[in-house]
Amino acid sequence: MNWTWFHKLGSPKWFYDISGRWLPWLSVAAALLLAVGTVWGLAFAPPDYQQGNSFRIIYIHVPAAILAQSCYIMLAVAGVVGLVWKMKLADVALQCAAPIGAWMTFVALLTGAVWGKPTWGAWWVWDARLTAMLILLFLYFGVIALGQSISNRDSAAKACAVLAIVGVVNIPIIKYSVDWWNTLHQPATFKVTEKPAMPAEMWVPLLIMVIGFYCFFAVVLLLRMRLEVLKRESRASWVKAEVERSL
Amino acid sequence: MSFESFADFLAMGKHGLYVWTAYGISLAVLALNVALPILARRRYLQDEARRLRRESKQ
Numbered sequence: 001m002n003w004t005w006f007h008k009l010g011s012p013k014w015f016y017d018i019s020g021r022w023l024p025w026l027s028v029a030a031a032l033l034l035a036v037g038t039v040w041g042l043a044f045a046p047p048d049y050q051q052g053n054s055f056r057i058i059y060i061h062v063p064a065a066i067l068a069q070s071c072y073i074m075l076a077v078a079g080v081v082g083l084v085w086k087m088k089l090a091d092v093a094l095q096c097a098a099p100i101g102a103w104m105t106f107v108a109l110l111t112g113a114v115w116g117k118p119t120w121g122a123w124w125v126w127d128a129r130l131t132a133m134l135i136l137l138f139l140y141f142g143v144i145a146l147g148q149s150i151s152n153r154d155s156a157a158k159a160c161a162v163l164a165i166v167g168v169v170n171i172p173i174i175k176y177s178v179d180w181w182n183t184l185h186q187p188a189t190f191k192v193t194e195k196p197a198m199p200a201e202m203w204v205p206l207l208i209m210v211i212g213f214y215c216f217f218a219v220v221l222l223l224r225m226r227l228e229v230l231k232r233e234s235r236a237s238w239v240k241a242e243v244e245r246s247l
Numbered sequence: 248m249s250f251e252s253f254a255d256f257l258a259m260g261k262h263g264l265y266v267w268t269a270y271g272i273s274l275a276v277l278a279l280n281v282a283l284p285i286l287a288r289r290r291y292l293q294d295e296a297r298r299l300r301r302e303s304k305q
Contacts, residue, residue, distance in 0.1 A: 034277075038270075042256075042270070043248060043249065043250065043256060044248060044249060046249050052261070052262060053260040053262045053263075054259070054260075054262035054266060056259070056266050057266060057269045057270075060269060060270065060273045061269070064273070103280055106276065107276050110273075111269040114265050114269040115265065115269065118261075118265050216277065220280050220281060223284035223288070226288070227287055227291060231291065234295065243296050244296070244299070246296070247296050
């Protein structure tokens, strides 16, 4: 396998240039996928035979929850890369992804509450899946607070990397909470080994939304990372050239 | 299309309030996530440009 791209990530300028080229394509993909998925899910997918139309909340709840967990795994991977290879960009990625992950967790919890009210009769229950997701939100808050409260950049990067790596133990707990404990929450919609239990006209728009949310995450992450790179490299001549070009 | 009319679509069975609340707040969060970094970038570039100009005068 060719690892040149990994070594090139050591150069902030290379990252800045390549991400600038990817950004328009990712934005278009995210906008198209989210628009198609939303219209399909809201207007064209058939209603659920038990839950009626409230099940349409699934088209944001599940993608947001999947993304919230993937984002935390990304934080841990960035933490390992930062600790092992001392790559500066890994800390940039970790710091910039944490707020987006926190927002996605918030969306998953909120849409879950709004969906729970008509379905279970309660906004919130101290159920294993819900509690584990709430812990994920607090882990994100922890990473964000830690990153901002330590003024030495290298120490902050190390502390956040360690917290991200330790906290990743919560991810399998979220994933298997619906199997390990008796919960109100329904089991996974998508499994790698089986076909979804719902008909194609229901899960195809959901899959489109999941991919759309990933593209959206990539767009927002790159936007944040590019700004952070500019700030950290503000003394480099290419950054000054970039600032002057923006005038 | 799984709805008879536009009013039917807005009503979402008995669940209109829940479905539209969930979608509305989610849309607002997504829009905020796009707007914040774009605004921050614009502000930073303006500040940096001003700083560079000031330093080049000295």
